[in-house]
Amino acid sequence: MNGRDTDIGSRLRRLREARGISLSALARSAGIGKATLSGLELGTRNPTLETLYAVAGALGLPLTALVLEPGAPPTEAVHVPGAAVTATLLEVFEEPTATFELLRMRVRPGIVQHSPPHAPGVTEHVTVHAGVLRAGPADAPLLAAPGEHISWQADVPHIYSTVGPDEALATLLIRSPRQA
Amino acid sequence: MNGRDTDIGSRLRRLREARGISLSALARSAGIGKATLSGLELGTRNPTLETLYAVAGALGLPLTALVLEPGAPPTEAVHVPGAAVTATLLEVFEEPTATFELLRMRVRPGIVQHSPPHAPGVTEHVTVHAGVLRAGPADAPLLAAPGEHISWQADVPHIYSTVGPDEALATLLIRSPRQA
DNA sequence: ATGGTTCGTTCCGCAAACGGAACGATTGCG
DNA sequence: CGCAATCGTTCCGTTTGCGGAACGAACCAT
Structure with a gap:
């Protein structure tokens, strides 16, 4: 069927x-x-480009996050999950026990971005480089000024917003343990 | 036929x-x-992943080259003598097969910081937030402007420096495979 | 237990992507 | 001028990816 498996299924x-x-x-x-999705994840189908884009x-990921292949240059693509936050996926590290996603984040002022809870065990780690960021669990957000670093468990609803008139720049590292 | 054209055809x-x-x-x-190839280039077909890999x-290109518009070419390199990096260790993730160290980095202008080679397999990943960073293997450093991301194998001598009069702010993620 | 909901997989008819073989157009050579 | 070779497109039968429906399993509340 699929001569060389492209391993998209398990990654997806x-x-x-x-x-x-x-x-x-x-x-x-x-x-x-x-x-279609089941067959794609099981590797029993050879998906169409249109299907890949849809998934x-x-x-909320660029297509390149699905088709990452060894030796490919670090891909930079923009995805816009909402209004306030623009994030760029920089790297994805697939480890046996966890997946790391490294992103660069830009948060526009004046809006609060809500994010639904992720799977249990997922942690988010943010380093602020510019602006003042207010982020973390929706019921107990944290503050971070430039140079500071905050992290939280992402298995509850969480938010991103700024404090003050300036936009915030930060890096976001998401660690997702395999098998919650 | 294909609702949203992905523009792969003309690029190909x-x-x-x-x-x-x-x-x-x-x-x-x-x-x-x-x-198949004709239809792909004309945009009248919705290619299969297998077809894309074959093409x-x-x-001799990674699949991402077909799917993604190649990024803007790096700007002209400017040489600046000097050196000094201040780094703050933010997080350490211990995984069975690798250790991740997340740092925040401040590079002062006018100096070139040299770093000895790390163990084989170690990769460094830098996201620039302010200033223009020049970093990477000593014999082939890379340039990164704010928002850009660069990475390299760290098992050779490498350097950090800035381009221009301003200091650079960045995050540094070091991935060290266990046992190399 | 029992009915209701959601999970992921499998079955199946339909639409479409596939490769081979034609096609007309263009080029190069004797 | 033939005439052969190659170009990119189109036609066509086969293969296969597609989504809807049905499936058994797991879970929950009653």
Whole structure:
């Protein structure tokens, strides 16, 4: 069937489960059939570019995050999950016990960006470089000035916003343990 | 046919013609049909991942080169003598197969900081937030402006310095595989 | 238990991506 | 001028990716 396996299936499954999204839900939000997504993750289908775009878009990821391959140059693509936060996926590290996603984040002032809870065990680590960031669990956000670093468990609803009139720049490292 | 055009077709055609390869020849060396490649370039087909890999491989390109517009070429390198890096260790992640160290870095202008080679397999990943950073292998440093991201193998002597009069702020993620 | 919900997989008819073979157009050579 | 070779496109039968529906398993509340 698939001569060389491109290993997209297992990576996709990890990315999906790291976000705590069910296969059915992802298929629904991507506008594709469950059968398609299931076959894609199991590696029994040879997906179409259109299908890949739909899935990547629903995950809020650039297509390159799905098709990452050894030797490929670090890819930089912009995704916009919401209004206030613009994030750029810089690197994805696949470790046996965890997946690390390194992103650069820009938070516009005056808006509060809400993010749904991720899977249990997921932690987020933010280093602020410019502006004052207010981020963390929605019921107990943390403050970070330039040079400071904050982190929190991301398995609860959390927010991102700025303090003051300036936008904030930061790096975001998301650690998703395999198997919650 | 294809609701949103992904613009892969025209990019592929440019890449192919830039190499002076005919459609027939590329199809032959990729092991796919001429009809498939023609339809792909014209945008009348929705290619399969397998097809994309075949074409990218025949062009000697990573798949990401087909899917993503190559980033802007690095600007002209400017040489600045001098050196000094202040780094703050923010987090350490101990994984079974690798250790990740997350640092925040401040590079003062006018000096070139030299760093001895690390163990084989160690990679460094830098995201610049302010200033222009010049870093990487001592014999082939890379340039990064704010917002840009660079990475390199750290098992050779490498350097950090700035370009221009301003200091540079960045995050540094060091990935060290266990046992090298 | 029992009905209801959601999970991921499998079955199946349909649409479409696939490669081979034609096609007309263009080029190069005798 | 033939005439062969190659170009990129189009036609066509086969293969296969597609989504909807049905499936068994797991979970929850009653």
